[in-house]
Amino acid sequence: MRAGTIFALSSGGLPSGVAVIRISGPDCRTAVAQLCGAVPPERRASLRSIRDRNGDVIDQGIVLFFPGPNSFSGEDCAELQIHGGRATVAAVLSALGVIDGLRPAEAGEFSRRAFLNGRMDLVEVEGLADLIAAETEMQRRLAGEQASGGLSRLYDSWAKRLTHARAMIEAELDFADEDDVPGSVAASIWSDMHALAQDILNHTDGARVGEIVRDGLKVVIAGPPNAGKSSLLNYLAQRDVAIVTDVPGTTRDVLHVDLDIGGYAVRLYDTAGLRETDDVVEREGIRRTRLSLQQADLVLLLSDDDVTDAADFLGNFSGPFLRIRSKSDIFGETLPDRAIDVMISTKSGDGVDDLIERIRAYLPTLEVGNALALPTRARHRDGLVTCREHILAALQNVSAGLDIQAEHLRLAAQALGRITGRVDVENLLDVIFSEFCIGK
Structure with missing residues (x-):
């Protein structure tokens, strides 16, 4: 610096x-x-x-x-x-x-x-950056929890448990011959290490939820050309984001808008219609559509008929999707025999509220308190996974001896310390602080 x-x-x-x-x-x-x-x-x-x-x-x-x-x-x-x-x-x-x-x-x-x-610490710094950038209520609450030290206090409590465990092991190694030090002092800490490994696993399971709250639920609108994908994007955005024409293949790139649904960020992507084409530009748009599908949390499979086969459009996507029948003002509002989740019309607005409620069902449910102490970045998740792996290695390598087990716990604490910045963080600083504006 x-x-x-x-x-x-x-x-x-x-x-x-x-x-x-x-x-x-x-x-x-x-x-x-x-x-x-x-x-x-x-x-x-x-x-x-x-x-x-x-x-x-x-x-x-x-x-x-x-x-x-x-x-x-x-x-x-x-x-x-x-x-x-x-x-x-x-x-x-x-x-x-x-x-x-x-x-x-x-x-x-x-x-x-x-x-x-x-x-x-680093988690608080990242929380401050997220707080400045927050656009929805849940983003604000999650960032506020991190910026005020809520997540750091959780990680510090785990670091203290690791330090206590290592201290007990060192006591047994260094003072095993002393009369006032009972045998197997270290044995008392292994049940807590089992519990800590489970605590970290439970916490890591919330990483995906934290990422959705911070970055938004990624919802991709896919389907054949002229199905009404761009019209739906414009309707939900309440402005003309995408060009809408009767000419198939109008959308050539992936467009997106950010919505606020129930205090959560939802990033809605409009994509090129999926079909066979010789047009070089349209084919590039279709390729980008396929990439968007790979990163989606939810797909809205839009069609103006009832014979669209999901497999033809979803490719390798294996996540949740909603089948949506569009243009109900033209083709009628009677549900076809095939499974259709929602019927909508962007001309009249019919069915759009139902669609929003369906999307809302895929948003996480968070309560106040510890539910907001969630990892929100890939580096948080990676550090937690590494920490837990070393704790498990210490638990499983009893035959290797206490000194090897203590070393695994030291490495676990080091991985946890990298998250908050307590140890070995110089290589992280430029990346983290580059996200800030000049005055912060």
Whole structure:
């Protein structure tokens, strides 16, 4: 990480009613004194004139100073709350840029410093990034649980159990000959390791749910050309996302919209109609449709007739799908003999509410409390799987001796520590913090 004192606009797009500029680092106090004449009392909002190097007033705003280590970044930190005009913000940033020792922040650098200074762990940092990006209520709740340390506290409790187990093993190895150390001290911890392995397995089973809440349920609309796929996408999005014509093969690429259903994110994909064709561009669209099907959580198999064979369109997809008969305003609303889940019309809206309820049934059910302590990223899941594998190896390798078993528990703790950033995390930092905006 580059040294120095950093600054950035932290409050988002301009113009705005108020803009917040954040400063962090060893020269923070000096910078505030130069711009505002004096450093305001700690943690007290003060109305100050903000001046450039020549002493000309740029703006009046609220200034806050937070001394380290009790600040967001763990360093001396300040916030300038000014008027959010583009020229005003640019002038203040320019005034900061000419002060010795200050430089513009890199993406995620404030949060990275908070992590390196022990103010946040990696799971909390990722939760903060998700909280900023949250667009639905469940995304907000899940991200808030992580950002506030709920998931980290669970992992820390597991790390303490592993540490206790290793300590008991070391006691037996180092003091086996002492009269005041009973034999088989380590035996008392193996039942807890069995229980911990099961706890991790149960938790890992929720990884898919966490990913759906964070990234959205991926729903692909598939079927033959001119079945009404693009019309359905436009109807649910309440805007013209996809081009709709009577010409087969109009859709050549995979389009998507994000919906909010019951507080959950649902990402709906419109795809090219599946058929044999000599058109090179349409064939590429069909290839992309096949790829989308492989990544789908749910497929809406749309057709305007009752003879469409699911196998012809789903390919290798083995997940859940709904058979939907479209254009009920033209072909009638009587269910055919073949199994059809929903009849809809995007002209009249008939059946669309029923379809939404059918989709809602595939969303996870979460209650408040521990249900929101879910792994949400592939690296969380991978670390948990590795941790559990080493615990099982320790349990199964009794004949190898306590020292080998203790080593497996050490590796289990190390895998768990990588999730929160307690050990061996330098190679993760650039990837994680690159997701942040400049002011975070």
